[in-house]
Amino acid sequence: MAQIYDRVALIGLGLIASSMCHAMRRAGLAGEIVGYARSAETRHTAREIGLCDHIYDTAAEAAKDADLVVLCVPVGAMESVAQEIGPFLKQGATVSDVGSVKRTVIEAVGPHIPEGVHFVPAHPLAGTEHSGPRSGFAELFDNRFCIIVPVEGTDRAAIDRLIDLWRGMGALIDEMDAExxxxxxxxxxxxxxxxxxxxxxxxxxxxxxxxxxxxxxxxxxxxxxxxxxxxxxxxxxxxxxxxxxxxxxxxxxxxxxxxxxxxxxxxxDGDHLHDYFTRTRAIRRGIIEAGQDTDAPDFGRVKARKE
Amino acid sequence: MAQIYDRVALIGLGLIASSMCHAMRRAGLAGEIVGYARSAETRHTAREIGLCDHIYDTAAEAAKDADLVVLCVPVGAMESVAQEIGPFLKQGATVSDVGSVKRTVIEAVGPHIPEGVHFVPAHPLAGTEHSGPRSGFAELFDNRFCIIVPVEGTDRAAIDRLIDLWRGMGALIDEMDAExxxxxxxxxxxxxxxxxxxxxxxxxxxxxxxxxxxxxxxxxxxxxxxxxxxxxxxxxxxxxxxxxxxxxxxxxxxxxxxxxxxxxxxxxDGDHLHDYFTRTRAIRRGIIEAGQDTDAPDFGRVKARKE
Incomplete structure (x- = not known):
């Protein structure tokens, strides 16, 4: 797949950001990947494992020459990060995020995005119970949905470019509004x-x-x-x-x-219980048919344990 | 491992019974395994796949010459099955069950067990979301607990013999009272x-x-x-x-x-939420350390999907 952005900046270096690093590299989607994390320990780990091409000590430095800046911090930290990087963003750049909530993130981040910079909120529905820069892996987004939540008036080309990135990282795409x-x-x-x-x-x-x-x-x-x-x-x-x-x-x-x-x-009331428990089976079948889980007994964990 | 019972009868041929068949055969624990299921369709399937050495059309026939009879029916069906087989049980035989509830099963089954027959309730803590005679596999009980719930006054040798059988099928053993x-x-x-x-x-x-x-x-x-x-x-x-x-x-x-x-x-109240969510992490670590789950991200399902 062709390169989509010359320079991508990841703000926050947890499970999602580190998986994005691996997934972008797997498909050659970014010319250069740079990063920032608030904690010095996280930055140290990221440097040690060579997660990005460069790790900066401030969010502003990481963001300033980037064509795409992705906010990968907890939802409650989005506003302060947006405020910090806002003045340094390059004209024509795109800012996105991976927050699990969209309405409040749009309200918090939107006002800090300057004229001439595109803001395209997104949410990849993928995760594990692990955190931190070491927890990422390239396959995390494969066959999982990434929901794009366009803000009114956004340039369609900027949205489609971000969609291409997520598709390149293996994700399926849907669009919907924040609410x-x-x-x-x-x-x-x-x-x-x-x-x-x-x-x-x-x-x-x-x-x-x-x-x-x-x-x-x-x-x-x-x-x-x-x-x-x-x-x-x-x-x-x-x-x-x-x-x-x-x-x-x-x-x-x-x-x-x-x-x-x-x-x-x-x-x-056994009939009530039996009817309820019968109805819920159909949903499970749907999930397996949609490829969002496997039908292996016990999630294949018996096998996994033996390896 | 040596043979533990000459003839084992499984009453009910769902996930647990069919897994017991495979697990007993894997380790050569039973001379002969016979079975019975209430539904003609289940009996037909069990015959077709050669699940047991013989499938009978009544529970009484299946139970009558057995050294061990295991009731593998839903908890609500235990009493009628016990009533049906009670008069046919061989002197010195053991009756056990695999019900997920123990107090009511003991109350329902106990009175139908004649003098000279041992009753040793048990509950293997293992399962998948699949049901029926085709769903069983030999590894289901490996490294999973089987809880033995001895009834007062039961012959210790009969209890230990059933424990040997479950150990032979791969299970870990605990004993506790029904309540x-x-x-x-x-x-x-x-x-x-x-x-x-x-x-x-x-x-x-x-x-x-x-x-x-x-x-x-x-x-x-x-x-x-x-x-x-x-x-x-x-x-x-x-x-x-x-x-x-x-x-x-x-x-x-x-x-x-x-x-x-x-x-x-x-x-x-973010502090309350944060404290609560931090506390629950420790339990997860304990489960992984005890070998009751794997630490593989996403349960290793990403990998499973690709195979």
Missing amino acids: HHDLVLAVTSHTPHLIAYTMVGVADDLRRVTDSEVIKYSAAGFRDFTRIAASDPVMWRDVFLNNKEATLEILGRFTEELFALQRAIRQG | HHDLVLAVTSHTPHLIAYTMVGVADDLRRVTDSEVIKYSAAGFRDFTRIAASDPVMWRDVFLNNKEATLEILGRFTEELFALQRAIRQG
Whole structure:
């Protein structure tokens, strides 16, 4: 694939940014990749592993000659970073981000983008429970969706160029507006994460069941919750603070449904339980057919463990 | 490993029974394995794939000459099966089961076990989202716990013999009483399953987010809930009806914690969220260290997809 940007600056060097580095290099999409991270330790690690072509000590220096600047910091840090780099951005450059919430990020970043610079918000739906510059890998975005959330009045060519970059990194592309994005993510990501955190917290709290029992017997179902409940705490704090309305709405629906099932258990209403549990199977089949998970029993983990 | 029982009868031929077949054969633990399933279609499939040495058309015939009879039916069907086979059991034989709930199964099955027959309840903590006689595989129990729940007054030699069988099938062994088992499982398995079913049900219900969106964007977290929400509906209906008290207790705790997090989101209390999300990471590390999951990013699924 041909080079799409001469110089790409990654602000923040966690899982997503480091995976972008590897994915851009795999396909030769960027002439030069430079980076910045707030923590000196992260910058040191990134230099040590040769993550980027150059690591700068300030965001402004990293951003100033870049054709594409991607903000890869927690949602709550987007505004201050945008404010810092705004005055240094090159005319004709594009600023994008990878935040999990879009409406508040657009509100926070937009005002700091000068005339003549394009702002194209994006959100790659991919992740693992690991964080930091060492956690990235080139395949993270393969066959996963990246949602582009164009702001009204943005130059179409700038949007399409960013789409080409994400396609080159292996992603599938969808476009939607910020409000719909935030609702869809509240359903598919934010509420499930909160629930997983809660379930793991409950297990950890109980005195009558020991931690070691929870750990030993986790293969019975609990384990599936712990991966997403091990995700980066700062990132997730910011997600909930910034997608408050949609998350609270879906949580409300969740609680209603849970109470209905709870009542069915209390009243011994087996038909209600059976019908509910039958209906949810279809969604799973859809996910496998769409290539967003494998049908391997136990996620193929039995096999993975043996290797 | 040496043969432990001359003749083993499996009543019910789903995921667990078919995996036991393969695991017993792998290690040469049984002289002969016979089976029975209520549905003619299941019996037909089991014969077709040569699952057991012989498949009978009644549970009584399958059980009558067996040295070990294992009840592998949903918890709600245990009593009628025990009643049916009770009069035909051989003196000195052992009856066991693989039910996910122990107190009600012991109450339901116990009275039908004649003098001179040993009853040793057990519960292997292993499973996948697949069901039926074709879904079994020999490795299912490897490195997973099987909990033995001895009934007072049972012959120790009979218990130890069943433990040898489970060890031979690859399982790790723990012993506990029925009440503690049911509480531990409410935490590690039953409540997580109910919550996963609820979350998947909520997504399926929403009109403003389409099914196809939920499916396409599931890699953002939701996907991890769908595997356990695709488990067998009859089995899970029976689990909740039979472990009512413990499940309702843990659900009550879960709801309290969820409400506290919901309030933190509403009030913008970032510290509360951050602290909670940090605490839950430790449990994940414990599970990986105990060998009950792998540390591979994304469960190694990216790789699995490419094979």
